[in-house]
Amino acid sequence: xxxxxxxxxxxxxxxxxxxxxxxxxxxxxxxxxxxxxxxxxxxxxxxxxxxxxxxxxxxxxxxxxxxxxxxxxxxxxxxxxxxxxxxxxxxxxxxxxxxxxxxxxxxxxxxxxxxxxxxxxxxxxxxxxxxxxxxxxxxxxxxxxxxxxxxxxxxxxxxxxxxxxxxxxxxxxxxxxxxxxxxxxxxxxxxxxxxxxxxxxxxxxxxxxxxxxxxxxxxxxxxxxxxxxxxxxxxxxxxxxxxxxxxxxxxxxxxxxxxxxxxxxxxxxxxxxxxxxxxxxxxxxxxxxxxxxxxxxxxxxxxxxxxxxxxxxxxxxxxxxxxxxxxxxxxxxxxxxxxxxxxxxxxxxxxxxxxxxxxxxxxxxxxxxxxxxxxxx
Ligand code: SF4
Numbered sequence: 199x200x201x202x203x204x205x206x207x208x209x210x211x212x213x214x215x216x217x218x219x220x221x222x223x224x225x226x227x228x229x230x231x232x233x234x235x236x237x238x239x240x241x242x243x244x245x246x247x248x249x250x251x252x253x254x255x256x257x258x259x260x261x262x263x264x265x266x267x268x269x270x271x272x273x274x275x276x277x278x279x280x281x282x283x284x285x286x287x288x289x290x291x292x293x294x295x296x297x298x299x300x301x302x303x304x305x306x307x308x309x310x311x312x313x314x315x316x317x318x319x320x321x322x323x324x325x326x327x328x329x330x331x332x333x334x335x336x337x338x339x340x341x342x343x344x345x346x347x348x349x350x351x352x353x354x355x356x357x358x359x360x361x362x363x364x365x366x367x368x369x370x371x372x373x374x375x376x377x378x379x380x381x382x383x384x385x386x387x388x389x390x391x392x393x394x395x396x397x398x399x400x401x402x403x404x405x406x407x408x409x410x411x412x413x414x415x416x417x418x419x420x421x422x423x424x425x426x427x428x429x430x431x432x433x434x435x436x437x438x439x440x441x442x443x444x445x446x447x448x449x450x451x452x453x454x455x456x457x458x459x460x461x462x463x464x465x466x467x468x469x470x471x472x473x474x475x476x477x478x479x480x481x482x483x484x485x486x487x488x489x490x491x492x493x494x495x496x497x498x499x500x501x502x503x504x505x506x507x508x509x510x511x512x513x514x515x516x517x518x519x520x521x522x523x524x525x526x527x528x529x530x531x532x533x534x535x536x537x538x539x540x541x542x543x544x545x546x547x548x549x550x551x552x553x554x555x556x557x558x559x560x561x562x563x564x565x566x567x568x569x570x571x572x573x574x575x
Contacts, residue, residue: 201419204412205393211404212396213443218403219251219289226405229291229352234278234302235438236462236495238294238322241368241483242345244406245360246352248291252402253278254439254463255555258286266308267301272526273555274438275305282313292351294344296322298495299529320347324487326497334484341480362479365472371406372468374413379458379465381420383514386428386455388420392446394456398464431574432457434510436503437522437530439463441555445522448564452571458514460507461522466493494529503533504540511546517574518547525554547574 211218223230231243232253240250255277263279281287293313295306309319323340325333345356375398382389382397389397397416401409430453439461440446449456459465470490476482490496492506507519519541524530541548549570551563 201416202388204415204419205389205397208400208409208412208416209393209396212399215252215254215256215399215403216286216289218400222249222251222404223289225408228405230289231348231351232287232290232293232317234293234295234305235274236296236298236466237324237487237490238296239341239344239483241361241364241479242341242356243294243348244364244367245356246345246348247354248348248352249405250294251290252399252463253281253287253293254399254402255441256281257442257556258284260556266312267305270526271301271305272524274524275301277555279305279308279312282309282317287313287317290317292348293317293319294322295319296324298324299527301526301528318347318351320344328484328488328496334481334488337484337487338480341483358479365479365482367406367410369472371401371410371413372471374410374417375401375465375468378413378417378420381417383432383457385420385423385426386430386432386457387426388423390446391440391449391454391456392443395440395443395446395463398467401467402463428455429453430455431517431571432515434458434460434507434514434516434519435464435522436460436507436519437462437553438524438527439555440522441553442557442560444557444560445551445553445563445567448560448567449520452567454520454567454571457516458510460492460503460510462493462495466490494533501533501536504537507537507541508544508546518549518570520570521548521550522553523550525552 226249229248230251231248233250234253243250255274258277258280260280262283263276267276267279297303297306306321313319322344325336327333349356382394433454433456435456470486472482473485476485492503
């Protein structure tokens with residue numbers, strides 16, 4: 199089997215989350231724990247002999263979610279609520295839900311009453327003053343509280359040694375993703391915008407021990423491939439996630455290749471490296487969180503996101519930045535005026551689009567993407 203087959207395998211896995219989760223459960227024989235974005239302590243879950251799987255919304259027919267969530271809540275959380283209530287999540291043995299935005303805080307409490315009793319819902323808070331010891335200690339206490347809750351679900355003790363082993367598997371995954379991102383950017387003719395996103399997304403639903411070798415195989419294949427003949431434009435995307443995927447088709451049709459991202463369902467998952475000079479595994483996890491920069495969920499007085507995107511643009515030789523603004527998303531909207539001013543001052547070509555997972559009509563977006571592409575020529 200060639201690495202091109204592996205690409206197609208992961209693209210299909212990313213396109214069909216429910217099927218991939220069912221396959222993962224069947225092939226590993228392990229319980230699945232749903233992780234509402236963002237930055238969940240997946241290593242702790244994995245150490246409990248469970249597989250963390252991402253709950254990143256979708257496009258359900260809404261019938262139940264409005265019982266708990268207002269119409270101006272983001273589509274991601276409304277979809278999570280709908281799936282929790284309509285039985286889609288019954289494959290899960292538990293749900294971990296962080297509280298980075300106000301809507302998530304409400305959703306956490308709503309999920310506790312909306313999901314069946316057989317699916318415990320576990321909250322997770324993070325110290326926003328994450329760089330100081332008190333903030334790291336707070337986050338570590340939260341990791342350990344989640345560990346305790348996972349122990350109850352998994353009916354097994356989660357020792358520090360198990361967490362350390364899981365942390366190494368996740369560090370391998372993150373390193374492999376960083377290498378993949380670099381190799382993929384060299385070959386937009388193979389890794390189209392949509393394929394790139396689906397390959398990344400597949401990792402949310404698979405056992406990392408199985409997924410990471412496939413990513414390495416793809417990276418090696420890309421490195422050995424003949425030099426790219428791609429003659430379109432190269433873009434960086436920023437936001438929560440690049441969905442619906444039909445928008446990525448529109449990029450591809452118009453000769454716009456996503457060569458890097460600054461996204462939650464993207465490089466925010468892997469771009470912070472763990473520290474080598476820290477012993478305790480929980481400290482390592484807290485430091486990874488503390489060292490993360492330019493992420494809208496982290497308190498950052500310096501507001502480095504615009505600067506970070508310009509660095510990405512230079513590193514990946516990109517022509518433009520596309521802002522995929524999640525509808526009704528406060529954390530993303532708060533950052534926008536600041537980095538917009540910086541990118542404008544640097545004369546970086548930018549396209550702003552509001553996105554919603556439940557969008558079904560794409561003609562307006564298609565026209566705007568076509569115009570933007572012409573502008574870049
Ligand atoms: S951060 Fe934005 S997209 Fe994410 S859950 Fe909150 S409002 Fe929704």
